[in-house]
Amino acid sequence: xxxxxxxxxxxxxxxxxxxxxxxxxxxxxxxxxxxxxxxxxxxxxxxxxxxxxxxxxxxxxxxxxxxxxxxxxxxxxxxxxxxxxxxxxxxxxxxxxxxxxxxxxxxxxxxxxxxxxxxxxxxxxxxxxxxxxxxxxxxxxxxxxxxxxxxxxxxxxxxxxxxxxxxxxxxxxxxxxxxxxxxxxxxxxxxxxxxxxxxxxxxxxxxxxxxxxxxxxxxxxxxxxxxxxxxxxxxxxxxxxxxxxxxxxxxxxxxxxxxxxxxxxxxxxxxxxxxxxxxxxxxxxxxxxxxxxxxxx
Amino acid sequence: xxxxxxxxxxxxxxxxxxxxxxxxxxxxxxxxxxxxxxxxxxxxxxxxxxxxxxxxxxxxxxxxxxxxxxxxxxxxxxxxxxxxxxxxxxxxxxxxxxxxxxxxxxxxxxxxxxxxxxxxxxxxxxxxxxxxxxxxxxxxxxxxxxxxxxxxxxxxxxxxxxxxxxxxxxxxxxxxxxxxxxxxxxxxxxxxxxxxxxxxxxxxxxxxxxxxxxxxxxxxxxxxxxxxxxxxxxxxxxxxxxxxxxxxxxxxxxxxxxxxxxxxxxxxxxxxxxxxxxxxxxxxxxxxxxxxxxxxxxxxxxxxxxxxxxxxxxxxxxxxxxxxxxxxxxxxxxxxxxxxxxxxxxxxxxxxxxxxxxxxxxxxxxxxxx
Numbered sequence: 001x002x003x004x005x006x007x008x009x010x011x012x013x014x015x016x017x018x019x020x021x022x023x024x025x026x027x028x029x030x031x032x033x034x035x036x037x038x039x040x041x042x043x044x045x046x047x048x049x050x051x052x053x054x055x056x057x058x059x060x061x062x063x064x065x066x067x068x069x070x071x072x073x074x075x076x077x078x079x080x081x082x083x084x085x086x087x088x089x090x091x092x093x094x095x096x097x098x099x100x101x102x103x104x105x106x107x108x109x110x111x112x113x114x115x116x117x118x119x120x121x122x123x124x125x126x127x128x129x130x131x132x133x134x135x136x137x138x139x140x141x142x143x144x145x146x147x148x149x150x151x152x153x154x155x156x157x158x159x160x161x162x163x164x165x166x167x168x169x170x171x172x173x174x175x176x177x178x179x180x181x182x183x184x185x186x187x188x189x190x191x192x193x194x195x196x197x198x199x200x201x202x203x204x205x206x207x208x209x210x211x212x213x214x215x216x217x218x219x220x221x222x223x224x225x226x227x228x229x230x231x232x233x234x235x236x237x238x239x240x241x242x243x244x245x246x247x248x249x250x251x252x253x254x255x256x257x258x259x260x261x262x263x264x265x266x267x268x269x270x271x272x273x274x275x276x277x278x279x280x281x282x283x284x285x286x287x288x289x290x291x292x293x294x295x296x297x
Numbered sequence: 298x299x300x301x302x303x304x305x306x307x308x309x310x311x312x313x314x315x316x317x318x319x320x321x322x323x324x325x326x327x328x329x330x331x332x333x334x335x336x337x338x339x340x341x342x343x344x345x346x347x348x349x350x351x352x353x354x355x356x357x358x359x360x361x362x363x364x365x366x367x368x369x370x371x372x373x374x375x376x377x378x379x380x381x382x383x384x385x386x387x388x389x390x391x392x393x394x395x396x397x398x399x400x401x402x403x404x405x406x407x408x409x410x411x412x413x414x415x416x417x418x419x420x421x422x423x424x425x426x427x428x429x430x431x432x433x434x435x436x437x438x439x440x441x442x443x444x445x446x447x448x449x450x451x452x453x454x455x456x457x458x459x460x461x462x463x464x465x466x467x468x469x470x471x472x473x474x475x476x477x478x479x480x481x482x483x484x485x486x487x488x489x490x491x492x493x494x495x496x497x498x499x500x501x502x503x504x505x506x507x508x509x510x511x512x513x514x515x516x517x518x519x520x521x522x523x524x525x526x527x528x529x530x531x532x533x534x535x536x537x538x539x540x541x542x543x544x545x546x547x548x549x550x551x552x553x554x555x556x557x558x559x560x561x562x563x564x565x566x567x568x569x570x571x572x573x574x575x576x577x578x579x580x581x582x583x584x585x586x587x588x589x590x591x592x593x594x595x596x597x598x599x600x601x602x603x604x605x606x607x608x609x610x611x612x613x614x615x616x617x618x619x620x621x622x623x624x625x626x627x628x629x630x631x632x633x634x635x636x637x638x639x640x641x642x643x644x645x646x647x648x649x650x651x652x653x654x655x656x657x658x659x660x661x662x663x664x665x666x667x
Contacts, residue, residue, distance in 0.1 A: 196369045197348075200395075212386045213386055
């Protein structure tokens with residue numbers, strides 16, 4: 001029985017699906033399908049013309065776990081994240097607190113801090129390539145003034161990863177500062193005055209009032225920084241290409257190498273799936289656990 | 298010895314706004330209102346006393362101590378903000394004891410004082426709520442509790458009621474008065490609402506364009522406004538101002554009178570004839586808005602119901618003893634009524650002990666007698 005009511009309901013349902021479809025089509029084509037395809041690929045062997053790909057189950061993962069380079073790269077990425085995330089966030093907060101106070105050249109300070117963000121990562125990496133150049137790069141020249149010998153920052157396994165970290169921090173801190181600055185400006189000045197009258201020092205005010213009120217922003221930045229610590233590898237192509245001897249290689253760069261330099265798609269797919277799972281778990285932790293402890297206005 | 302004294306206080310921004318040359322004295326335990334239209338510098342004055350703003354000239358003494366150069370925290374005062382200024386991420390209890398924690402007061406002491414002020418402000422049971430879960434009136438009470446828990450002798454309030462609706466305003470107003478009495482606080486209260494200032498204070502400072510227009514008890518301000526500005530700012534409805542010529546008086550004067558001193562008679566029999574513009578019956582009294590070409594804000598308040606119609610022309614009798622004479626050019630009060638006008642004033646008489654008489658009025662009178 002198709003009475004007017006059912007007809008109307010169907011019309012509405014159709015309307016709803018039509019509204020959903022653009023996003024649905026885009027997400028399916030560029031996010032859902034690739035993720036699924038990656039998962040499938042990771043379970044099949046590498047196909048050649050003679051040996052077509054066959055289902056191997058978790059073989060690719062086992063192979064990956066036996067690969068020492070994978071562990072080194074994972075370790076590199078962990079150090080990279082542990083250094084860049086807290087440092088860039090702390091720097092961003094300090095810069096924002098400073099740029100938010102009454103400075104004579106406040107506009108200039110803010111612009112200066114934000115400049116690295118505007119530059120493309122490739123351009124930033126080229127810039128830093130000159131800073132790091134052994135002997136006549138600016139860092140070594142400054143070092144020479146104090147009598148330090150030349151250091152090949154990007155060419156030594158001991159320093160390459162840290163040199164990469166510095167570029168990332170330099171690039172990201174300004175970007176995160178903008179979020180902190182915006183959040184700081186939503187805190188009414190009355191709160192500072194009320195705290196002042198109660199006898200709170202600037203430090204107490206910052207610690208007890210400002211930081212808790214910035215928590216939603218901090219969480220947001222943390223999520224972004226974590227994603228970037230996996231995602232941001234543009235500078236590797238310019239600065240080190242993962243070397244020397246894989247000392248500055250990050251996971252995504254290694255995935256790219258496997259997929260497009262060694263044409264080992266199953267390994268790349270297996271690694272991608274692992275990264276996806278890790279990021280998913282982290283996001284779930286942040287939004288389910290940390291979110292509850294954050295005060296939203 | 299006055300508790301709070303300001304001496305020649307000046308703070309201006311680019312030569313305008315702010316306050317100029319403010320001097321006043323306040324006794325301990327007194328309730329002082331700073332009253333004035335918006336932009337007259339009343340908030341600046343409060344912020345100067347609080348130490349949130351630095352004066353360009355002048356001195357501030359609190360309890361005999363020179364505090365002009367001291368930061369806000371060392372002035373031994375508390376403050377209630379117009380916007381409440383509650384910390385949004387802290388609960389009611391944490392908000393109230395924030396200052397005590399900062400000053401490292403022992404936990405037991407904190408708990409005791411918290412319980413006391415919560416009881417005093419009627420906030421029991423709300424300790425664990427966040428400010429966002431409270432109504433406007435409750436938030437303002439938390440702000441009051443935070444000021445009260447500090448147990449500081451001077452409390453500054455910056456338009457604490459202006460964000461509340463009319464009904465709440467009355468109940469919080471009562472709370473403020475009770476709290477101030479119970480804790481024997483000296484209060485400096487900024488408001489643009491003359492009703493609040495009149496009903497709460499022992500002493501009112503009327504400000505105009507950064508200067509003090511008049512200082513006095515509410516009754517003094519009501520009965521002897523120092524200028525036409527004061528006359529038209531105080532009272533609801535304010536004082537009616539009539540060109541002296543219309544009442545057959547010589548000279549460039551303006552005559553002021555309170556609406557409740559007026560009586561109405563049939564047209565032609567009074568001092569002047571006016572048309573009834575509007576008519577409000579309020580039960581105990583009837584308010585009439587009258588129109589006369591030589592009068593500004595002419596009104597009458599008659600006891601009980603009155604048999605008049607809008608549009609009707611009536612005669613207005615303005616008793617000679619209730620007329621105030623203002624200079625038409627300067628606006629200053631020239632002459633007080635012959636009789637003590639307080640006999641007909643229905644305002645609560647406030648204690649006058651220790652308060653200065655309105656200085657400007659005196660000087661004008663002395664000048665005249667020479």
